[in-house]
Amino acid sequence: MRELSLNILDIAENSLKAKATLVEIDVSMENNTLTIAIKDNGCGMTEEFLAKVTDPYTTTRTTRKVGLGIPLIKMEAEMAGGSFDIQSQLGVGTTVTTTFAVDHIDRPPLGDVGETIMTLLTELGDTRIVYRYNANGQGFDFDTLELQQQLEGIPLDTPEILQFVKQLINENMNTINGGMLL
Amino acid sequence: MKTIADIQAIRDKMKSQIVVRDKDTSDEIRVIVGMATCGISAGARPVFNTLMDEVANRQLKNVKVVRTGCLGMCTLEPIVEVLEPGKEKVTYCRVTPAKAKEIIDKHIVGGNICTQYLIDNEE
Numbered sequence: 001m002r003e004l005s006l007n008i009l010d011i012a013e014n015s016l017k018a019k020a021t022l023v024e025i026d027v028s029m030e031n032n033t034l035t036i037a038i039k040d041n042g043c044g045m046t047e048e049f050l051a052k053v054t055d056p057y058t059t060t061r062t063t064r065k066v067g068l069g070i071p072l073i074k075m076e077a078e079m080a081g082g083s084f085d086i087q088s089q090l091g092v093g094t095t096v097t098t099t100f101a102v103d104h105i106d107r108p109p110l111g112d113v114g115e116t117i118m119t120l121l122t123e124l125g126d127t128r129i130v131y132r133y134n135a136n137g138q139g140f141d142f143d144t145l146e147l148q149q150q151l152e153g154i155p156l157d158t159p160e161i162l163q164f165v166k167q168l169i170n171e172n173m174n175t176i177n178g179g180m181l182l
Numbered sequence: 183m184k185t186i187a188d189i190q191a192i193r194d195k196m197k198s199q200i201v202v203r204d205k206d207t208s209d210e211i212r213v214i215v216g217m218a219t220c221g222i223s224a225g226a227r228p229v230f231n232t233l234m235d236e237v238a239n240r241q242l243k244n245v246k247v248v249r250t251g252c253l254g255m256c257t258l259e260p261i262v263e264v265l266e267p268g269k270e271k272v273t274y275c276r277v278t279p280a281k282a283k284e285i286i287d288k289h290i291v292g293g294n295i296c297t298q299y300l301i302d303n304e305e
Contacts (some may be wrong), residue, residue: 011224012304017251068218119227121232123248128298135203150189156198159238164192168184175183 002073003111004036004100009074011038011096012120012129014069019095021127023120027113033082034100034107041093051090073098080107098123113173114166117142120179121165122157131169133179142169208243209291213237214263217249220256225278229260231278236286245290258304264289273301 001007008025015023020042028035045053052058054074059067073096074084081101088094100107115132124144131142147165148156155161215221215230233247253261258275262285265271272295274285281299288294297303 006222006227009227010219013217043259071221088268115227115231119230142186146186147189150186151193154193157197159234160196161189162234164189168186168188171184
């Protein structure tokens with residue numbers, strides 16, 4: 001993956017496939033640590049599946065018996081002086097948490113998070129997405145529930161609305177830390 | 183800082199333009215983009231968003247762009263499938279945003295398949 005926002009899209013897509021009604025994406029930077037956490041209330045995993053989820057030959061998909069999303073983000077975090085953790089409970093949900101050393105030479109750029117969130121909003125159905133960004137004590141939240149209340153019935157995936165969301169997220173992230181992570 | 187409340191101006195503009203979609207989907211063209219790990223890492227996100235933008239800009243009401251998982255040919259990603267009612271499925275591979283624009287222009291709007299991007303050429 002060229003940027004971490006693509007990993008976020010990849011993991012969050014899994015949350016949507018797991019029929020989550022709430023997906024929470026947290027990106028935070030404190031001192032020299034970038035933390036990305038993706039939490040859902042989807043179907044979760046059995047203990048047996050969870051134990052081997054970082055194995056690239058473990059997947060739920062049927063087209064090919066490889067699943068690279070989780071192993072990739074784990075490898076990227078560990079190569080950038082960070083860590084990987086996954087917690088999951090069947091019927092409750094899954095949380096993937098990764099950390100990266102911000103100044104590590106092998107840390108991929110965070111990339112275009114606005115475009116990732118915008119992509120997730122198409123055909124979102126009844127799922128609520130919450131995105132939180134915090135950097136050194138400053139932050140902002142984006143919540144599709146709040147947006148839908150403002151929209152008064154206009155579909156979330158109307159092109160003008162999607163563009164607004166992308167700009168809202170990227171402009172606010174830039175305002176907070178001058179775009180140093182982007 | 184920009185807030186969600188700033189959407190009001192866009193919302194008010196959209197309200198006057200909103201068109202209730204016809205529920206009949208019998209003439210709907212579906213453009214499907216593979217967006218599993220393989221697709222995303224190969225560049226499916228900008229391809230998907232380009233297709234969405236083109237469909238919106240050209241106001242193609244009977245075209246729906248959707249995401250799906252792995253299409254089973256990871257080395258040929260990004261893969262885009264076009265499903266038109268009554269016609270055989272068309273599969274494009276190694277699609278870029280520029281090719282995506284061309285697919286909308288020549289295939290979806292013009293009715294001519296972009297044969298140079300077909301997956302058949304890879305086999």
